[in-house]
Amino acid sequence: MPQKPPRSRVVQAMTDVFQRHGYEGASLSAIGAASGLSKAGLYHHFPAGKSDMAAQVLAQSGQRFTQLILAPLRSSDPAAQRFATMLDGLTTYYRDGSINCLMNTLSLGDGLDLFGPQIRSAIEAWVKLLAPTLEELGVDAPEPAARRLIAQIHGILIQTRLFEDPDLFHQLIETLRRRYR
Amino acid sequence: MPQKPPRSRVVQAMTDVFQRHGYEGASLSAIGAASGLSKAGLYHHFPAGKSDMAAQVLAQSGQRFTQLILAPLRSSDPAAQRFATMLDGLTTYYRDGSINCLMNTLSLGDGLDLFGPQIRSAIEAWVKLLAPTLEELGVDAPEPAARRLIAQIHGILIQTRLFEDPDLFHQLIETLRRRYR
DNA sequence: GTCTATATAGGGATAGAC
DNA sequence: GTCTATCCCTATATAGAC
Numbered sequence: 001m002p003q004k005p006p007r008s009r010v011v012q013a014m015t016d017v018f019q020r021h022g023y024e025g026a027s028l029s030a031i032g033a034a035s036g037l038s039k040a041g042l043y044h045h046f047p048a049g050k051s052d053m054a055a056q057v058l059a060q061s062g063q064r065f066t067q068l069i070l071a072p073l074r075s076s077d078p079a080a081q082r083f084a085t086m087l088d089g090l091t092t093y094y095r096d097g098s099i100n101c102l103m104n105t106l107s108l109g110d111g112l113d114l115f116g117p118q119i120r121s122a123i124e125a126w127v128k129l130l131a132p133t134l135e136e137l138g139v140d141a142p143e144p145a146a147r148r149l150i151a152q153i154h155g156i157l158i159q160t161r162l163f164e165d166p167d168l169f170h171q172l173i174e175t176l177r178r179r180y181r
Numbered sequence: 182m183p184q185k186p187p188r189s190r191v192v193q194a195m196t197d198v199f200q201r202h203g204y205e206g207a208s209l210s211a212i213g214a215a216s217g218l219s220k221a222g223l224y225h226h227f228p229a230g231k232s233d234m235a236a237q238v239l240a241q242s243g244q245r246f247t248q249l250i251l252a253p254l255r256s257s258d259p260a261a262q263r264f265a266t267m268l269d270g271l272t273t274y275y276r277d278g279s280i281n282c283l284m285n286t287l288s289l290g291d292g293l294d295l296f297g298p299q300i301r302s303a304i305e306a307w308v309k310l311l312a313p314t315l316e317e318l319g320v321d322a323p324e325p326a327a328r329r330l331i332a333q334i335h336g337i338l339i340q341t342r343l344f345e346d347p348d349l350f351h352q353l354i355e356t357l358r359r360r361y362r
Numbered sequence: 363g364t365c366t367a368t369a370t371a372g373g374g375a376t377a378g379a380c
Numbered sequence: 381g382t383c384t385a386t387c388c389c390t391a392t393a394t395a396g397a398c
Contacts, residue, residue, distance in 0.1 A: 021289060022203050024203070024206030025205030025289060025291075100289070103339070103343070104339050107339070108201070108203050108206060108289070109202035116343060120343050123340065144352055147340060150336065151334075151337040152329055155336035155339075156329070158332070158336075159328060159332060162300055162304065171325055175329070
């Protein structure tokens with residue numbers, strides 16, 4: 001075990017702030033308050049400053065994304081099973097719809113130039129892995145269908161935060177679960 | 182004609198900035214540069230400051246939204262025609278997918294408290310008008326289906342800005358057009 | 363109505379004590 | 381490694397000339 005159990009918790013606290021405010025809207029005061037570090041403390045751990053913090057947030061989130069959403073799609077299970085496990089992963093990844101998607105909030109304003117490439121490659125990987133699964137499930141034009149499905153997830157998260165109603169997220173997940181069972 | 186042709190153009194220029202950066206990320210310098218007004222000039226037209234500017238942006242956008250998207254759904258045309266006209270309205274409203282959705286960008290951070298109620302009521306109106314049209318077109322559980330369709334639109338706009346590829350938006354619109362023709 | 367100039371607060375980022 | 385204190389810049393907002 002390495003020497004830094006706190007590190008992951010600090011990044012998690014910062015994740016909250018970037019999810020809620022986006023890159024430009026996340027102030028170092030808010031990040032410091034959420035993570036329990038002073039501004040100087042933040043710069044001790046993230047010498048390159050705010051962009052460094054967001055990059056680490058994105059990296060940790062990307063790991064969770066890979067494990068929870070991409071890995072199920074790569075498994076050797078039958079397609080219906082892969083799809084169902086991905087839906088479980090989505091529910092965990094998005095914490096039952098209670099949080100915003102970093103792919104959305106970090107791609108506004110300056111964030112688009114800073115993190116666009118990483119976020120694009122995450123979505124591309126998702127599309128490329130989801131499409132064959134959908135194809136096995138009998139879906140025509142599976143790649144555009146995969147993009148539409150991903151869009152539905154991202155869009156429902158907007159509604160979920162607006163109405164503060166995670167049921168909207170759950171209802172979509174269950175609808176998708178039934179559709180490809 | 183009244184004495185204020187500029188007003189609408191000023192608001193339009195401000196809209197660009199809020200769409201790109203969100204509420205917190207939109208600085209008065211950027212708003213001033215885009216609209217061609219000095220900071221003092223901005224406060225002449227919007228005495229209550231930045232929140233006033235965003236509110237007027239949202240109001241003008243809401244008018245466009247009502248005319249281009251809600252009005253077609255309220256018409257006495259057959260359902261398939263109402264739906265197709267709404268898709269045309271969406272393409273105009275979102276400028277062929279080249280811009281972000283204010284309902285997304287203005288609902289991050291502080292914007293959620295400031296503009297959440299207005300944005301929620303816009304989405305609710307959309308759902309309530311779209312659902313009966315979908316029902317006439319043979320869709321089961323039309324209200325959840327309307328929410329999912331709206332989510333698809335909002336989600337594809339995120340992908341469109343990430344990949345800077347308006348084709349993603351057009352492909353979704355055409356898919357929807359074919360589905361309910 | 364539009365500007366220059368300025369006030370005040372908060373932003374990101376560092377220095378240096380401990 | 382964590383803090384207090386501080387630097388410099390930008391942010392929002394206002395005053396007052398024209």
